[in-house]
Amino acid sequence: MNEEKIPFETLEFAGITFKVINRHAAHDIIGNLTNFNNEKIYNVFEDTWRFPDYEENPIFLLAEDDVEMDSFEMDFSTEEHPDIFILGFIFKGNLSVKKLISSFDTDNSPALIVFGETTSVNITLFGSVHYLGGGVKCDALLGEYNHGELFVKGDVTAWLIYSDDMLMHFERFTDVQAIISINRPDVLICSNVTDEDGTVITIENYFPSTHKLSDIVDDSFIEISDYGTETLGNNYYEDAFKEGLSILNYDKTEKYMYTNFRDEFIKMVEVLSELEYVKQIGRISKNIAGTTYSFIPFDYEGKKYSQISEEIGNGFNIRMRALWCHDNEEIMLILEYLYEDGNPKYQWMNNETAPGIEMFCVKGAAIKAFEVLTAEPSEDDDDDEDETEYAEYDSSFSLEDFSAQFGRYALPEDLVKLYEFEQEYGAETYSECFGLTITDDKTGIKTWSEEEEFYNSFIEFAGANGSGSSYAYWLIDNDLNNCPIVVFGDEGGIHVVAENTRKLIHLLTLDTEISVDFDSAYFYKDEEYYSENDNIEAFQQWVKKEFNLDPIETNEETDEIVKQAKDKYKKRLNDFLIKFDIEIGEDDE
Incomplete structure (x- = not known):
């Protein structure tokens, strides 16, 4: 792309005078930053929602010296310059x-x-x-939603690291009290381990939660979700x-x-041992x-043990x-x-008095397991004596229940097949x-x-993405095989997506x-951040077997399928x- 001009040399934001640079200059500064797999993090020319090139006056703000502020709430523009679009803040x-x-x-x-x-x-x-890149010191470090990601290199000192559906990568925990x-x-978190040849290698692992929010956060900032999970309430920010x-x-x-963990753990063992x-x-x-x-109580080398x-699972292992x-x-x-076969790849082991965040997550897991195992079983729980466990909970629904939302319309055979695969x-x-999904109201x-x-x-029948959009049939024919599929955006926009179920x-x-x-709907796979679903290979093989369709491998292929549907049904x-005074997006005009 052509090198962008900068509208002015400097700009004041949050009381600090920043140097204004374009994305080419930013690329020279941040283009070689890497994650813990030595992969580059930033491509400022990618033209996605992260670094779009459709905004007027896109700029980066650069601070070349140390900076001290009272408060720093990022924004895309300022009151003085509402026509700029700040792609990022860079502090050298x-x-x-x-x-x-x-x-x-x-x-x-x-x-x-x-x-x-x-x-x-506080950092959110x-x-x-x-x-x-130079470590972090704070009370609380929060990450929220899957449109974000964080990489931290260097020492981390924090009382609480909290993630709600956002990936957060750390080189090391210097002094961290709780991870949730x-x-x-x-x-x-990165760890140094020794392979079979004695070579020390650095690997990155998902780290489990060490606590519940109520273990460390003031109760006034905690809410309980519909699923019984403790989350931060909306009041913490203000x-x-x-x-x-x-x-x-x-x-x-x-x-x-966990100062009383020893006494609590012994008591948990006693209670579980007495369960009928x-x-x-x-x-x-x-x-x-x-x-x-x-x-699991067991004997090992002549000694009696109880294990909680x-x-x-789900790929974390x-x-x-x-x-x-x-x-x-x-x-x-x-x-x-x-x-994958269940054998240990590597492990951390110590007694209950040992310091370290690794032991905190085990203590937290034991307490959580105790709460789950002693909870009153629901009506859906069913003992399986051969496996000596309670049956797995799931949210499956019958085909009859799924069909009810379609009223007089017969389910397309392709949708029935998809239902059976998903079950x-x-x-x-x-x-x-x-x-x-079942959405009948x-x-x-x-x-x-x-x-x-x-x-x-319209008949909604499936969730479309993680933010609440949904797929629906547009009922322009008595046969759903002849009805296109639209997506209702959770933040605006109704768009044609596919000509039929098979598409x-x-x-x-x-x-x-x-x-x-509001303006468009599209599929975009970023290979740099793509994480394969557990059953995608089985799904792709099933689609090939049932419909003789090869798996889609590029964003351009999805664009073509969506375009075909739009060409056929968009104007209609x-x-x-x-007709119902619903505004349409620019791409649909």
Whole structure:
């Protein structure tokens, strides 16, 4: 691309005078920054939502010396210069902020790149790929939503590292008290291990949560989700972060330091040993969404042991075990990363008094496993005596229940086949963020128009991406095989995606979620950040067998399928939307 001109030499932001540079100059500074696999992090010319080239006056702001601020809330422009678009802030030296460092928005934000040390009370990042190259010191470091990613090199000193669906990569934890990922592990840490030849190699692993939020955060900032998970409430930003106050409760020392773990663990063993199920079967295990919680008494080399463990599957293959030896009254804690066959790849092992964040995650796992194993079973739980465990929970639904939302319309045969495949392998395991759904109240569609003619012209049947968009049939024919599929964007936009069910299934073989905005809908796989779904290979083979369609390998192939659908149905859909005073995007005009 042609080199962009800069609108002016300097610009003041948050009380600091920055040098204004274009993306070519930024490339010279950050283009060779790498992750922990020695892969380049930034391509400022990529023309994606991270570094778009469609905005007027795109710039980077550069600070060449150490910077001190009171508060740093990133934005794409300033009140004085609303016509600029800040792609990123680059600090060549140290960045010290008294109260808060914050991204702009979970969907999109300027990138934060710091070569020196980053210091603040609170740091919350999202919406772009951020890089802290000289370590970080803070009370709380938060990452939120999958539109963001963070790389931290150097020493990390933090009381709390918290991720809610955002990948966070760290070179080392110098002094970290608690790591909490909501749902799956999203925090990664480098470790030095020795291979079979004695060579020391650095590997990057997902790190499990060490605590619950209530172990270290003040209760006033905690909410409980519909699934019973502790999350940060919406009040933490205004009430604490913007004021430079901590969300942590330092009086909870006993919880976040696990000071009473020994007595608590022995008590947990005693309670689990007295469960009627354990007395009958000899052990107990529950599998919830790919994570297995177990209590197993056993004998080894003439000694009696009781083990409480948590094993995280779904490709993470992490096992945490706490063992009580009844004979010598010792407690052993073990963190293991496993091969696919379940054998240990490498492990950390020590007693319950040993320092280190690795032992904290095992203690937290033991407590969580105890809570799961002693919880009252739901009506859906069913004992399996051969496997000596409770049956795995799942959210599957019958074909009859799925069909009910289609009313008088018969399900296309291709959709029935897809339903059967998903029942075997699980939603969101074969194509990123896709899963069939039951949506029979049309609540979402009614937000566009409450006119009956409008909302009865669509049948939602699947989740389209991780932010809440959905797929629906547009009912222009009594036979759903002749009805195109549209996507309802969670933040705006209704777009034609596929001519029929089979075309949608073909799109899913790219294994990437659809991006939807007001103006367009498209599939974009970034190979640099792509993470393969567990069952994508089985899905692609199934699509080849059932429909003789080869897997899609490029973004351009998906563009062509979407274009074919738009060429056939876009004008007709636009005319229909305009009829109900629904605004259409520029790409659809």
